[in-house]
Amino acid sequence: MFTPVAADFFDAPTLELSRRLLGQILVHELPEGIVAGRIVETEAYMGAEDRAAHSFGNRRTKRTEIMFGKPGLVYTYQMHTHTLINVVAEAEGTPRAILIRAVEPVGGIELMEELRGSHMPVKQWTSGPGKLTKAMAITMEYYGHCFTEKPLYIAQGSPVQDISVGPRVGIGNSLEAVHYPYRFWETENPFVSKFR
Numbered sequence: 603m604f605t606p607v608a609a610d611f612f613d614a615p616t617l618e619l620s621r622r623l624l625g626q627i628l629v630h631e632l633p634e635g636i637v638a639g640r641i642v643e644t645e646a647y648m649g650a651e652d653r654a655a656h657s658f659g660n661r662r663t664k665r666t667e668i669m670f671g672k673p674g675l676v677y678t679y680q681m682h683t684h685t686l687i688n689v690v691a692e693a694e695g696t697p698r699a700i701l702i703r704a705v706e707p708v709g710g711i712e713l714m715e716e717l718r719g720s721h722m723p724v725k726q727w728t729s730g731p732g733k734l735t736k737a738m739a740i741t742m743e744y745y746g747h748c749f750t751e752k753p754l755y756i757a758q759g760s761p762v763q764d765i766s767v768g769p770r771v772g773i774g775n776s777l778e779a780v781h782y783p784y785r786f787w788e789t790e791n792p793f794v795s796k797f798r
Contacts, residue, residue, distance in 0.1 A: 603636070604627060604629045604709075604757035605758060606750045606751065606752065606756065607750060607755075607758055608750065609748075609750050611756070612673035612689070613673060616691040617784070619689070620691075620700050620784070621644075621765055622761075623641050623644050623700060623702070624641055624642065624644060624786060624788055625642075625760050625762040625788070626640070626641050626757065626758065626759040627640055627641070627709075627756065627757040628705055628734075628738065629755050629756070630738045632713070632739055632753070634713055635713050636710050637707075637709060637710035637713050637717075637737070637739065638707075638709030638757070639706060639709075639728055639734060639737070641702055642706050642762075642787060642788045643703035643786070643788070643791075643793075643794045644701065644703060644785070645701040645784060645786075646691070646699075646700050646701075646784040647688075647698060647700070647784070649692070649697040649698040652784075653778070653779040654776040654780070655698070655699070656679070657669045657670075657698075660697065662697075666697060668690060668745060668746050669690055669697035669698065670694065670696075670697045672690070672694050673689075673691050673692060673693070674689065675689075675690040675747070675748055675749070676688070676689070676744045676746065676748070676749060677689070677699045677745065678741075678745045679742075679745075681732065684731070684732025685732070685741055685742055686701060686731045687702050687731070687734075687735055687744070688700055688701050701731055702731065702734065703730065703734075703785070703795055704728060704729050704731070704733075704734060704793050704795050705728045706728065706791060707727060707737070714727055714737045714738070717737050717738070718733070718736060725792050725793060728793055729794065729796070730795040730796075731795070740754065764788065764789040765786055765787070765788065766786070766787050766788075767785065768783055768787075769782065769783060769784070771795065
């Protein structure tokens with residue numbers, strides 16, 4: 603039903619890849635079934651020169667180590683009680699990553715409903731980076747996994763025609779980086795996270 607993209611899909615400059623990811627399908631094959639979401643919002647983190655990036659100043663820690671790896675690797679990290687999932691971008695040694703901020707459910711809807719709890723409207727299941735990982739049962743164990751390999755992978759979708767661009771969300775203490783237009787989303791898509 604879904605086929606992982608080829609490794610060369612990820613060979614693109616970070617901002618271009620952030621746009622290219624829109625419309626592709628994030629897939630997680632679970633023992634109970636497959637859950638899938640069409641990527642509708644991404645956020646780029648530009649490494650050494652980006653104060654909002656975990657790897658600002660080429661900071662190399664146990665957490666950021668994978669950002670220095672090859673493009674297409676999975677960078678997961680915890681924020682409060684949430685797991686957030688990123689796509690490692692750029693050539694090895696350049697620590698950039700793209701946060702997957704929101705997806706639109708396209709497969710395994712019943713399973714997602716179980717994972718998120720049926721008391722909330724569908725639009726709220728995956729409209730944020732911590733929400734989508736809960737709805738898709740994505741955990742920290744995927745740190746360093748490759749997005750071309752099952753059970754967690756990005757599959758070919760179709761390109762998004764109407765893309766909006768703006769500043770990133772929730773990075774208030776990062777000085778000038780607050781204003782960089784590094785967030786990309788499908789215009790008018792109801793699953794895009796709410797900008798506060």
